[in-house]
Amino acid sequence: MTEQKYKFLSTPRRPVEDRRFVAGRGKFIADLDRPNMLHVAPLASHYAAAVINGIDASAALAMPGVVDVITGAELAAAVQPLMNGLNTPNVRRFPLAVDRVRYAGEWVCAVVAESRALAEDALEKIIVDATPQPFILDAEAALLDTSAPVHPEHGSNLLLDRKFVWGPVDDDFDAAAHSLSFSVTWGRNSTVPIETFGVLAEWNGWDQMLDIWASIQMPKYADQIARSLDLPGNAIRVHYDVDVGGSYGVKRGIKHSVLVGYIARKLGCSVRLIEDRLENMRAGDAHGPERKFDITIAFDQDGTVRSMKMRALDNAGAYAGRAPFQLGKPISAIVGPYQINSVAYHALSVTTNKTVQEAVRGFGQAPTNYAIETAMDRVAEYLGMDRLALRQKNLIRKDQFPYLIPSGSYYDSGDYHAVVDKVLTAADYPAMLAERDRLRDAGMMAGIGIAACLEPSGGNSSFEPLLNQSNQTSTWMESCQVNIDALGKVTARIHTTSSGQGHETLVSTVLGEVMQIDPELIRITRPNSLESLPGNSPVGSRMAIMLGGAAARAGEKLKAKIMAIAAHRLGVAIDELRYEGGDVLANDGRRLAWDEMVELAHRQYHNLPDGMDPGLASFDIMQVPTGDALPVDDKVQMYPCYSFEFHLLLVSFDPIIGRPDIHSYFIGHDCGTVINPAIVSGMTYGGIAHGIGAALFEEFAYDTNGQLLTQSFLDYLMPSSHEVPAIQIVKHCTPSPHTVFGQKGSGESGYLGAPAAVSGAINDAVSGLGIHFEKLPIRMSAISDAIAAKTS
Amino acid sequence: MNIELNGSEQINTSPANLWESVIDPVVLQRAIPGCISMTETGKGQYQMTLELKVAAVGGSFEGAVSLSEMNPPDSCIITVSGSGTLGTGGGNATVAITEGDDGNALISYQAQGEVSGLVAGVGQRILMGVAKHLARQFFTALKKEFAAA
Structure with missing residues (x-):
């Protein structure tokens, strides 16, 4: 079976990432410190629903070490609402509650201080004048006309109401001997990672650059930050070489990120927010389906x-x-x-x-x-x-x-x-x-x-264009870049953070298989978003298929170039050659070694086929199979x-x-x-x-x-x-x-x-x-x- | 979450004396657990600051207390509302003072309250116990007022 077919694939190999994790040398968001970094603590709503009449932060602002207090009103005037997948423009969401709170625990305002402890102390001094409002918890009850809408501007609690009929349902029911009905309910749970969400933002006004390090697993994360902050896409630099301590979907702290991004830019500083457990559970906005x-x-x-x-x-x-x-x-x-x-x-x-x-x-x-x-x-x-x-x-x-x-x-x-x-x-x-x-x-x-x-x-x-016809998305591509340096070693770049999926192992194994090189010798780097090709992060169980696919295809492109170089050098047709363990063998028994071809590509332009670019690098941006x-x-x-x-x-x-x-x-x-x-x-x-x-x-x-x-x-x-x-x-x-x-x-x-x-x-x-x-x-x-x- | 607390206590003083004490901010400040300040803002209206610790969370609590339907020295309704880092709370208690066979006061109370915020979630399983404990502390302190006198 597969054991015969593949050299590295499907074989018991230790994941590359395990070494640093087992040794305690992972680099998580809490391991990152920047000079003069400020810290944020959010104030949580006590009420499930309330109108905010006023916020008095004067006593908090007077405390030593407290730098600023950000309210929802300030933020709403300065940033765009967070992305909404549906056509519900009046269901607006900002990182902090604006005018009203809509769930217990929702962030009302945020203290920026020289330490997290000082910020938490200052929370106690903030006085929020709020008037409790009617609220709704049950989904069936939320559908009733008599229930108060969570977003009054939206007019009801209904976000999505789509009916599909696929195939002859009525005929099949008529023809069937029996039918039965029942109801079941899936309770509200989630993935609850040991590492809560954290994000660090740093604004450099001279470069006009917002650097972001985050415990993130999110498609189009940098784009969403740029849109919310009204910054050019190339003014956001998300660093992908941050290890993420568990996610399975939920590490999407976009509200946290826009909040600290705004603070970093306003104050011209580095600022970090890491949820504590209570913030994570109540207001990490990471509950699963109910x-x-x-x-x-x-x-x-x-x-x-x-x-x-x-x-x-x-x-x-x-x-x-x-x-x-x-x-x-x-x-x-x-x-x-x-x-x-x-x-x-x-x-x-x-x-x-x-x-x-x-x-x-x-x-x-x-x-x-x-x-x-x-x-x-x-x-x-x-x-x-x-x-x-x-x-x-x-x-x-x-x-x-x-x-x-x-x-x-x-x-x-x-x-x-x-x-x-x-x-x-x-x-x-x-x-x-x-x-x-x-x-x-x-x-x-x-x-x-x-x-x-x-x-x-x-x-x-x-499902986006299916449920929202104004959405015309028909690609969810993934990319990989591969470079062979002048000393003949292979380095591949991947363009996302990893939360335990083993992407470095995936890409090195796949490339090793394609190029017949020991995966242990292949280096994987995780650069930042500005140095990356387009990708959609590890969601929807896709990376073995899409990142593995892109890496394999990038490897095949390099192999094809190597074969072309060899064919030209040996003066034979490509189909008279075969690739073997990095070397190229001709049918007549001649062999061109890996190092020789690297030398040709990197130093001997005069020995390359006409019109061929020097160097050995390739990339692949892969479209989803069948998804066109x-x-x-x-x-x-x-x-x-x-x-x-x-x-x-x-x-x-x-x-x-x-x-x-x-x-x-x-x-x-x-x-x-x-x-x-x-x-x-x-x-x-x-x-x-x-x-x-x-x-x-x-x-x-x-x-x-x-x-x-x-x-x-x-x-x-x-x-x-x-x-x-x-x-x-x-x-x-x-x-x-x-x-x-x-x-x-x-x-x-x-x-x-x-x-x-x-x-x-x-x-x-x-x-x-x-x-x-x-x-x-x-x-x-x-x-x-x-x-x-x-x-x- | 909702809290209900009922009970009665015997205090070694006359109903009239007890009445005077429970509407005296100085006595109340001494007797209410964690009470840092208690100031009268109007007739039967008080402003109060508490420092409390419940389960893993602790913090300060700013509240307003008002006495209504005062029927000295027999009964009144005490309404409390306030908020702090622990959460937001409110409730009311119907308090009745009667004279026991020995001439001493018997104070009985029926209280119901609602607590929101951090404490409602973190402390829910122990909140009733905490409420009972605080009530016991209050009456122990109140009894001490008259033991000393």
Whole structure:
């Protein structure tokens, strides 16, 4: 298999980045100090909604070490509103609240001081005169005409309301023998990185340059700062050689960045803002989707699922941002891995007085997968059919690829049945069933969870033009530059920050494979935004496909130049040559060594082919495979590649205590050709842990007054090694036809199916009692209460 | 979050004496936990500064206190509102003073309040305990006023 085919790809190689991280030599935002750097502390709103009548900062300004206090009014007069993905011009968002606050914790003003401690002390002296206003927390309630709009100028709480019908939904429902309806809710959780967001801005008036260092993972970050601050794009220099301590989507501190950018420019200084944990949880504006699904599904007696109607209502929080687009990505895999002939989809996003939503791992796919997989379990339950057999019946077959789904995307490749079979074998499924029954006989509640789902990867952001017709984006390119120096060593540049994805490993491995050079000898640099080619940062599980693709193509271009130089030098046609380990061999046995060709390219112009430029450098700006068109008739090819995962686990718990114990966890994973096995496995392990958190523990819970209750790790519960079992990954490889090596995305793996699988296991455990848990997270209190209510 | 606190305490003095004490800013400043200053701004109206620490957060609290429906020496309603770094709070308490069998005062109270901001989230699980603790501190101090007299 791949072990034979590749020299460096798919081989167990230690990620390059590990060395500095393991040695504690990563360079994070908190490691950066600039001379005379100032610090910022934001003042948080106490109210879920209030009108700001006035802010008295005079006592704060009089304190030693305090340099300035910035209010929303000052900022709104000086900067443009932050980018809004939708056509909702009256839902305006600034880094600080302007005139009114819209959620508890929202930043009202910001103190700039010589130290963070002094800035925090000064916060106590600021007097905000505010009048509390009516507020709304529930998404369904926010839709009502009687509810106060979070943005009165916008007129309602509705941000997005789009209905799609793909295929003959009515006909399929008429023809189906049965239908059933249910609702499930995905609780508000997120990725909660250990490192909170931080940004450092420095203005140099003589150069007219704003330098930015940030713990960022954001497409078009420099552009957005420039637009907000009304600066030319080339006056913003974002430094990409900052390590980011975890993200999975949420490190998008654009409001923080515009705030410190403004302060740096106003005061002509260096200024840094690093969130503390409470700021991060309350007002980092990084909560994930909170989504209610109403589903009706049509199916036949034999288990064939024909059609689905899905209404998805998302609680976006107080401002729009890009959050509503998280209802868009799932359109690209709206039928999951199943042959469902038609779908009606109603996507709704509303504002409420909760913290702002941001992109989270999977960009809305994990909640939708949870809804689809719950539907499969319900259909099986209705028909009295085995849940596994129902899935196997409906899974797309190997011979059906490329498979066109109703919403317009072709799934590239896969062999879902083979992956399922492999997992059943690895897990010894009959023994797992027997163990479940043994646990039940012993008085425990025990259940098996099953989930199959897809990871759309490497795409254009085609959900943007699909949900907002004024958006004409049809590229989401990525780039790589490669240079071979005069001493023959290879250096590649990548144009983004990395938050643990291993981009240096990715590019060095890919280039090493293409150029047949040991990846250890290839240097990867991460310059700043002004020295970079266009790119879109690591989002949407795209970098193996897009950055790996660009690096491979840049390498191929260099190889072609080397071959041309060699052909000219040896006086033979290129097709009489072959490239081998950096040298070029002619059919007649002559060999031109790497160093000789480097010498020719760098010093001997007279020996180069006519018209060839000297030196050995190349670059590649790669367009998304398959992603070249705007939506037509509400359909679009959104992603080129679809990875498959199949989860199987056994859970048990005491019926009185209700604390789930995961006995065994298996995942079958097919993400095409794997570039670095350790990185892919790490993503999957972490993704499952993240998914267990979403299923059982993690939620940003609010009280009836709109106060966030779970704002520290005392209350926002994360799975630890006690809750995450040993996980067995069962690997399979179906290469994608659209990528340079057949690779697909894997950055969201595990998380996309684990919540559905864990929920399925809990529900299987209580199935004998007629209980359905319809909301995540399923807390142990909910489990024990539900059982007590049924059995007492 | 919402807080409710009910209780009654016996104080070793007459209802009339107790009444005079609980509307005396000097006594109140001594008895209210963390109270740094308490000034009368009008009839039954006070301005107060507190320094409190709840769970991991601590800070100062500026508040206004007003006494209404005063029915000396039997009952009144105390309304409190204010804000500080800890958050914003408000509430009211119905206070009734009756004479016990031994001639001493029995003070009973029914209070409800609402707390917003940092303290509502960070301290939610201990806030009731803190409220009870502060009430106990207050009455202990109040009893001391009359033990010394």
